[in-house]
Amino acid sequence: METYYKLDQLARFGEIAEGNKALADAFFSYYGKVFEDGALTAREKSLIALAVAHTIQCPYCIDAYTSDSLQKGADLEQMTEAVHVATAIRGGASLVHGIQMLDQVREKMM
């Protein structure tokens, strides 16, 4: 394998059924239902997916949910805010561990 990520792989996602069709069918059926309009709108769900995609830094997901967010009626300003939500949580997750550091420092230092 020359590279780990290939452009055509996202479009070929369905081929994952080759090894186990029942599980793939169950997954894609569940996946489709998750993103339907519900208590959250399809656009809101797509923006959450876009934020998660940036958190897990999945290039397939970023590609897919950039298009999907636009198609579901989001614009660049909304999408950028979603990415900042991911960024804030991710940064905050590091920073809040600083309290662990701080407590330990207080224990050990005069």
Add this chain to the structure above:
Amino acid sequence: MSQDTQPLVSLPIIDNGGDGAMVDVEGPRAATSMRYRRAPLATPEEQFRVLNRVEISVGPTRTGSFEADLEAAGWPVLQPAQLDIFQINVGKLCNMTCRHCHVDSGPDRVDENMDRETVEACLRAIDLSGAKIVDLTGGAPELNPHFEYLVDACVQRGLHVMDRCNLTILTTRRYQHLPQWFAERGVEVICSLPHYRKLNTDAQRGKGTYEKSLEALRALNEAGYGKGDPRLQLTLVTNPVGAYLAGNQASLEAEWKAALARNHGVYFDKLLALNNMPMSRYLEWLEQKGQTAHYLSELVQAFNPGTIAGLMCRNTLSVSWDGYLYDCDFNQQLDMKMDLPAGLRPHVRDFDLTAWQQHIVRTERHCYGCTAGAGSGCGGAIA
């Protein structure tokens, strides 16, 4: 999503139907017309060449032949059903110049406007056609000097009239009376608003469009439109502001309604989500972005046989400013005149309902725009 800093411009003065009145009409512009720039892509031949050179390996027959894919879906010939809608493109003149316009409309297109004689010929053909709906489009149809005469003549015949309105025209001095005028006649107003927020709306239609559109929507609301009265229907139309397919119409309608009500106290009845046809200025934009092949493939891949029965070419007839007949407004802009049996001239003066019923609809690759996904027509999603 390139930003265009071109300022608002005044429309060249319009001759107002011989009564001597002259008007300046302002409008936002996101582009200039291809014809004005003498762009090669302004000709149908060049548009077909650009579309047909794309290699297609998806869709029912994997050929990218619309006819072959229709046949594979069980439609060896595409023929009309019942003539419900008589659509008239009264002219290419527009106060705006949107980036995606399939008509290549703009303020420079002053010459291609329907004259009174052709309007009268349309009315005679409407009487023969049995159509109950008259759909007026353009350009900005309101800029045609015979627009109000035509609307009144149709309303007097008891027909349902639809005006495909760009909204901003309703904010100009000469046309501010129209919301009330429409309301008095029960004209359905079908307005372009690509997005419920400013960024995408102005990117597609030109700076300042969003604010003017809201102003026009408020005027329509004040005239009684958009509040659920079946006589005063306010319909919005959204086209994708980029190289992707229209989203789910019902889902988008709920988003648009909630956002416009919450943010602006503006109301409407219905949202139509239409695909962009790969032609004219939208095709030019695709070419500039290097997205033509990708977009066309996406349309073909999304070919949905369930849309064919409801295609607008099966219940709609399209007349151009100079009276010629077409299967739809897209074919009209690609100069694909209606192919009538026995060599009958496809002109509104020679309209014959039986000939229309027997004719075969002309198709090319742009037609994949109407059959993709949930389908797309002047009446919105199909399937």
